[in-house]
Amino acid sequence: MTDDMMSLRALLEKSSDAELLREMVGFAAHRLMELEVETLTGAAHGARDPARINQRNGYRDRIWETRAGAVELHIPKLRKGSYFPGFLEPRRMAEKALVAVIQEAYVQGISTRSVDDLVQALGMTGISKSQVSRLCSEIDDKVRTFLTRPLEGDWPYVWLDATYVKVRQAGRIVPVAVIVAVGVNGDGRREVLALDIGPSEAETFWTEFLRSLARRGLRGVKLVISDAHEGLKAAITKVLHATWQRCRVHLMRNLLAHAGRQGRGVVAAFIATAFAQEDTEAARTQWRQVADQLRPKVAKLAAMMDAVETDVLAYMSFPAAHRPKLHSTNPIERLNGEIKRRTEVVGIFPNEASIVRLVGAILLEQNDEWAVQRARYMTLETIAPLSDDPIVKLPAVAA
Numbered sequence: 001m002t003d004d005m006m007s008l009r010a011l012l013e014k015s016s017d018a019e020l021l022r023e024m025v026g027f028a029a030h031r032l033m034e035l036e037v038e039t040l041t042g043a044a045h046g047a048r049d050p051a052r053i054n055q056r057n058g059y060r061d062r063i064w065e066t067r068a069g070a071v072e073l074h075i076p077k078l079r080k081g082s083y084f085p086g087f088l089e090p091r092r093m094a095e096k097a098l099v100a101v102i103q104e105a106y107v108q109g110i111s112t113r114s115v116d117d118l119v120q121a122l123g124m125t126g127i128s129k130s131q132v133s134r135l136c137s138e139i140d141d142k143v144r145t146f147l148t149r150p151l152e153g154d155w156p157y158v159w160l161d162a163t164y165v166k167v168r169q170a171g172r173i174v175p176v177a178v179i180v181a182v183g184v185n186g187d188g189r190r191e192v193l194a195l196d197i198g199p200s201e202a203e204t205f206w207t208e209f210l211r212s213l214a215r216r217g218l219r220g221v222k223l224v225i226s227d228a229h230e231g232l233k234a235a236i237t238k239v240l241h242a243t244w245q246r247c248r249v250h251l252m253r254n255l256l257a258h259a260g261r262q263g264r265g266v267v268a269a270f271i272a273t274a275f276a277q278e279d280t281e282a283a284r285t286q287w288r289q290v291a292d293q294l295r296p297k298v299a300k301l302a303a304m305m306d307a308v309e310t311d312v313l314a315y316m317s318f319p320a321a322h323r324p325k326l327h328s329t330n331p332i333e334r335l336n337g338e339i340k341r342r343t344e345v346v347g348i349f350p351n352e353a354s355i356v357r358l359v360g361a362i363l364l365e366q367n368d369e370w371a372v373q374r375a376r377y378m379t380l381e382t383i384a385p386l387s388d389d390p391i392v393k394l395p396a397v398a399a
Contacts, residue, residue: 143360154220188376203231246311
């Protein structure tokens with residue numbers, strides 16, 4: 001502590017008024033890092049202590065931009081593991097995008113009361129349009145590059161889902177659908193493929209959306225999993241020549257709505273017996289038997305089962321190891337939940353570009369997390385037979 005007091009006294013004596021604040025910030029940052037590293041190593045710098053659990057391994061230099069000016073830091077390195085100062089923890093891109101959208105709404109004078117309160121809580125007073133423009137431009141370039149990148153190889157499975165947000169258009173507040181596409185490639189790895197905004201019930205929208213994916217290189221699609229959006233099934237057949245799987249979870253909700261409150265449990269158990277079959281033919285047979293059993297008491301439900309049989313059981317013709325991930329849009333529900341959580345903070349978006357900025361940043365972060373996961377989403381052995389590439393579909397070795 002004495003050495004620290006001497007260092008601070010020397011700092012005060014030698015520094016000019018213009019540099020004093022910056023030097024004090026650097027001094028405080030240095031002491032914070034030393035205290036954090038002492039906790040991680042179990043001993044003070046240079047001390048011989050049996051309680052020590054790690055060793056230092058030099059320093060790395062970094063410039064820290066602060067309101068007091070640029071501060072040069074010497075960040076300690078450890079022999080085992082890594083250390084990064086808590087006060088330098090980088091802001092995630094999605095958080096930057098959220099701040100950018102909030103600022104944009106604020107400076108344009110079209111924010112809600114909740115956004116105004118959040119701006120004040122974050123201390124974002126004195127925001128200028130030029131500051132917002134620079135921040136938005138930085139994020140938009142990265143998001144645009146990500147969302148327009150070429151798609152290489154085969155993509156046997158594609159999930160599509162939509163969530164709705166509110167945006168101002170021509171002075172009115174209107175809901176728009178945010179469409180997200182996720183795919184699994186020929187290596188069994190999952191990636192975010194695309195993002196778009198538009199009317200989810202229009203066949204022309206879905207056709208153009210899928211064509212944009214095809215232009216970027218999407219090919220080899222065998223199955224598309226989504227909820228029942230009007231016009232989507234026709235667009236899938238027209239553009240991708242693939243099979244459509246209707247989300248089983250959403251369909252079950254629709255079916256059980258006709259079963260009555262007391263009968264839902266029994267009906268759900270009956271229908272589940274079809275999903276438990278080992279192949280497509282057995283599943284179809286069981287599905288029809290269940291429908292016939294229910295027909296005398298709940299004719300509407302049985303008629304609905306007749307109509308959706310092909311679409312809800314499409315996944316049964318694919319490898320059994322993949323089926324738990326193919327029967328619904330559940331694999332991207334967590335992603336949609338994160339999108340919903342972030343977008344609800346904004347409430348009403350100032351324009352569609354701000355939606356793409358925030359949601360695109362969230363998708364980019366998620367894609368990066370999937371990319372560094374060691375385990376494949378689907379094993380290479382089970383997904384290779386689905387590939388249209390003859391190099392991947394190797395012949396069996398003769399015994």
